[in-house]
Amino acid sequence: EPEVTQTPSHQVTQMGQEVILRCVPISNHLYFYWYRQILGQKVEFLVSFYNNEISEKSEIFDDQFSVERPDGSNFTLKIRSTKLEDSAMYFCASSDNRNTIYFGEGSWLTVV
């Protein structure tokens, strides 16, 4: 079964550093998403991306965050200047036009 792959699986970074989380969505999918799950809290929507632009974003997705699809296969989430509260599991997801949404295994980000 096709799957969404994410790298790295775990990253530790110092506060104020830039972080890039990478995702390879399923190849024929059209919609791409990032979600996050702070430890002990709900999974939260961050952003959706379609046709090379952001289609929707949440209040969490402020100017410190950006997304990009640089080469037609990868989908990245960049956090420009990490804060302690950015520590979370970040999930990439993709969906086809039948709205079956597949999630990756997540990238655990720890900001120290």
Next chain:
Amino acid sequence: AQSVTQPDIHITVSEGASLELRCNYSYGATPYLFWYVQSPGQGLQLLLKYFSGDTLVQGIKGFEAEFKRSQSSFNLRKPSVHWSDAAEYFCAVGTANAGGTSYGKLTFGQGTILTVHP
């Protein structure tokens, strides 16, 4: 705004027993509903989804869910639980983008942790 409530934070069942995990949603339009499962250290795996049609939906691993509009519920069931079903289960409601072509903005419940006793 849409919301999802999973009233049970933790459920324990014996292997072979039946299971029902509760999910209630609040959404103004026709809901698009999902159940995901997350095993420790793993990602979110889609169990089943409801978009329209038959209100009893079959999913993978022997799970099913029933959409009840009058009760705003989408409870997950399994007739006989296996030890490998121990995991955390998330109910989610999807809302459409502006063009109505994607329902990937999901609002999740807080999850129900399932423990299975041998």
